[in-house]
Amino acid sequence: MTTGTTTMTKDSILKVERLSMKFGGLMAINDLSFEAKRGEITALIGPNGAGKTTVFNCITGFYKPTMGMITLSRDNGKEFLLERLRDFEINKVAGVSRTFQNIRLFSGLTVLENLLVAQHNVLMKASGFTILGLLGLPTYKNAAKAAIEKAQYWLEMADLVDRADDPAGDLSYGAQRRLEIARAMCTGPELLCLDEPAAGLNPKESLTLNTLLRAIRDQGTSLLLIEHDMSVVMEISDHVVVLEYGQKISDGTPDHVKNDPKVIAAYLGVEDDEVEEIEEKLDKGIIEEGTV
Amino acid sequence: MMRPIKDRIRGNYMEYFIQQLINGLTLGSIYGLVAIGYTMVYGIIGMINFAHGDIFMLGGFAALIIFLILTSFFAGIPIALLLLLMLLVGMLMTGLWNWTIERVAYRPLRGSFRLAPLITAIGMSIALSNFIQVTQGPRNKPIPPLVTDTYHLGAITISLKQILIVVITSILLFAFWYIVNKTPLGRAQRATEQDRKMAALLGVDVDKTISITFIMGAALAAVAGAMYLMYYGVASFNDGFIPGVKAFTAAVLGGIGSLPGAVLGGLLIGLIESLWSAYFSIAYKDVATFAILAIVLIFKPTGILGRPEVEKV
Amino acid sequence: MAYTTENNQSGLMAKAVKEGIFAGLIAFGMFLLFVGIETYQDINNQLVWRTRWGLLAVFVAVAAIGRFVTVGFIKPHLDSRKLAKAKSGVLEISDEKGFFRTHFLKIALVFLLCYPFLAMLIFGRQGSLKYVDNFGIQILIYVMLAWGLNIVVGLAGLLDLGYVAFYAVGAYSYALLSAHFGFSFWLLLPMAGILAGLWGIILGFPVLRLRGDYLAIVTLAFGEIIRLVLINWTDVTRGTFGISGIEKATFFGIWSFDAGAPNNFAKVWGLPTSSVYYKMFLFYIILALCMLTAYVTIRLRRMPIGRAWEALREDEIACRSLGINTVTTKLTAFATGAMFGGFAGSFFAARQGFVSPESFVFLESAVILAIVVLGGMGSLTGIAIAAVVMVGGTELLREMEFLKHVFGPDFTPELYRMLLFGLAMIIVMLFKPRGFVGTREPTAFLKERKAVSGSFTKEGHG
Secondary structure (H helix, E strand, O other), rough: EEEEEEEHHHHEEEEEEEEEEEEEEEEEEEEEEEEEEEOEEEEEEOOOOHHHHHHHHHHHOOOOOOEEEEEEOOOOOOOOHHHOOOOOOOHHOOOOOEOOOOOOOOOOOHHHHHHHHHHHHHHHHOOOOOHHHOOOOOOHHHHHHHHHHHHHHHHHOOOOOHHHEEEEHHHHOOOHHHHHHHHHHHOOEEEEEEOOOOOOHHHHHHHHHHHHHHHHHHOOHHHHHHOOOHHHHHHHOOEEEEOOOOEEEEOOHHHHHOOHHHHHHHHHHOOOOHHHHHHHHHHHHHHHHHHH | OOOOOOOOOOOOHHHHHHHHHHHHHHHHHHHHHHHHHHOOOOOHHHHOOOOHHHHHHHHHHHHHHHHHHHHHHHOOOHHHHHHHHHHHHHHHHHHHHHHHHHHHHHHHHHOOHHHHHHHHHHHHHHHHHHHHHHOOOOEEEEEOOOOOOEEOOEEEEEHHHHHHHHHHHHHHHEEEEEHHOOOOHHHHHHHHHHHHHHHHHHHOOOOHHHHHHHHHHHHHHHHHHHHHHHHHHHHHHHHHHOOOOOHHHHHHHHHHOOOOHHHHHHHHHHHHHHHHHHHHOOOOOOHHHHHHHHHHHHOOOOOOOOOOOOOOO | OOOOOOOOOOHHHHHHHHHHHHHHHHHHHHHHHHOOEEEOOOOOEEEEEEEHHHHHHHHHHHHHHHHHHHHHHHHHHHHHHHHHHHHHHHOOOOOOOHHHHHHHHHHHHHHHHHHHHHHHHHHHHHHHHHHHHHHHHHHHHHHHHHHHHHHHHHOOOOOOOOOOHHHHEEEHHHHHHHHOOOOOHHHHHHHHHHHHHHHHHHHHHHHOOOOOHHHHHHHHHHHHHHHHOOOOOOOOHHHHHOEEOOOOOEOOOOOEEEOOOOEEEHOOOOOOOOOHHHHHHHHHHHHHHHHHHHHHHHHHHHHHHHHHHHHHHHOOOHHHHOOHHHHHHHHHHHHHHHHHHHHHHHHHHHHHHHEOOOHOHHHHHHHHHHHHHHOOOHHHHHHHHHHHHHHHHHHHHHOOOHHHHHHHHHHOOOHHHHHHHHHHHHHHHHHHOOOOOEEOOOOOOOOOOOOOOOOOOOOOOO
């Protein structure tokens, strides 16, 4: 492990070990191992087609990895092997929630309803799996009230209170991104996975996003994010893992990674090199077909 | 409509089996032709054209009416010419109908709410069968047998009409395959199927391509309708539903959107139906068809030759 | 445009004439064989034909003139109105609703409660039968079925083309259990619902993995399988003959509606014997069942399960990422919808006193689905309106005796019932693709309840 010494003391919330994912003949991820520490923001970066989203989909249960182990340890000490859980259990049991690269909101529901749907499992229990709630028992009424309060809290965090009663599909792009994060937080996760949260945001929106993400971390939720925007990554992440062609090439603090010659060669140094850029695009075309 | 129960040939199971295969193949050809219309329309605009079964029924009625007119004017008309005219007029007629239906009932809803065209298609199906019921009467319309020759190979009986059905189907399938795979029109169709917007940007006349697809599907259904009439010798206004559902089942079974899949699905449905009737129970033949459809879809949700649907995250 | 000149006008007319002629030609081609020629069997049972050129000419003329008028007058008129509206900058949406619209539901409920008595008052004891039974009960059965299917299609976004199967399960459960065990209506009503719900789970479980159109075709297949089994399993179901003599519902066991029974309702109350009391009683039962369906639907929508259904319709993948078990969520939608279908089925059996597979054909599923979509998926009010318009409209056609005076004594308006139903489905969809009520009422709000425009809601994929 090349992790910096300062982070060694914290225990890890997510441990990815020897993860491989194959699509047909294509090795999208090859023997990848990394850790995300509790209470930190870990960023997964890499050029297009490096396999970041695939890693994400493996962690959040949308793909079953070909090989490897993904261990999540919760605050209460319980450990879960994510690759063995069913897709919805990853959120329900293991406390991992995620957002999507192409925003997936319930666009016909209002902003508030989106946040209430996210509290499904809590409310379901409170409503006695619908039956008690149908009878109008107070337990459900109280839980419903609490759910709205929780939603309201996250609306304030995401600066969306004014839009609470509007359909989610009516929000601007930046607001939709924030809503998706708020919705993911309403499930009460311990690990929040964000797939390119800053994509398509203008600098101002990007700044608000950074504040929101930091606030989430400071509340005790660990974050794992994929990001293209280096300014976001370098500014907010505590720990960076760099992928290229499905393999880890660097791992450490932002400063460490920034100065890693391998990373510079693979990622930061190719900006003016047109030949490699074209190659990269080609790779994107080929690899993303299978991975995204 | 019940298929005549074939006499069981005692002692020779192989021949009996082959006989059933031939019957199944004949029926399957008809289903396959109708299934292509379903699958093409689904492929190109992603809607279940529920009225397609009724287009098939219209094709049968067009053939029936042409048959009546021609035989009353020209008593000694050669069978081949008669058949050809029945097919041609039927194709023209249903092509025109399907073109109009697409223009009037489906095109305005293209790109709208997904269920809207499905509902208009179901409405169209109800309207078409009732239109024929109103204009041509609710009774079954029998016609005298057109082609009666049969050939015997040992204990196996093959009728000329079975041969005709299989041959005509094969010719049409070939012609069709050629159009879709080797002509600019086919290229336009495939491009529209892949990405309608992009195809339009690249100069494909999408509206025209879709119209032609509807016409082609209708023409095949008309041939199937005429052959169905020839095979069973009777037409009825509600003939569109059961064969239509079976053809659609065939399309789904084969993998909706896939042309070879539609033919394969059609043949399979034909075979299942005839073998089930022969060996198990004729009463439950449709149950068998639908049950097998359900089972196949449960284990292979996109049909036999369908492209697996990749869940994009 | 600013320069509406003579030239422009004559250009429009020329276009309209051209389009009219074209439409006439197309209509001529389409109807030449099917309208221009009539096939019929002569006395020898031989199929022969005769021409109907007059009728064909009518069809062609209607098409040509219709197209001409549309292109030449109606369309420019609509366009100019739209243009004027856009220019004036006033949005159509106005918050002010009239008294009728704000209190629509209350008025409708009061009307429904009084309806049988109003009918009796106006049309007399026997005259009201038709209005209570053919209109009232018939429409309410469809309202209930459509509301039940609405849970599956409108809320959860699962396209079910075989809903009538659960209706059949309910009806046959009632018929068989009542015949074999002599259970009463009030016991069998919930049982039929539960049985149908169980069937919903049994059928739903294997197929809910399927998406969109595949799900549609498998549900259609299941619907057909159930019907075919009902036809062919003659030992139990008596096949196409159906089961007759099904016991009537009683007034909670206190009064009977059987003519011979000692506690016959009319006898006990000293009223003249009439079947109208039973019909009125049935009317209130189905009205109560409808209200129950509506109440449960409204309540469920505000519960986590109902929100999960709607979320599922919007985006299944997002649901999974939020820890929602999509399989059980779909199953509950399927089972709940099926249960209401079962209630309606058992009511149907009690009302008819007779069930046969004929009542459970695919067309019924299609009609119910059409009502849901025409009404506006998810909207109870819209669906009820659609049921009244579509079912009531076609029932009304049966009553139009005066048409015989117009079209001659051979004219049977009933024949045209389904033809017009089909055409109405098309026309309504063309003008209102999202149904009569396209907006969605949110289930919770922070400050104010704003209806969600139909353009945001999705229709589900699975």
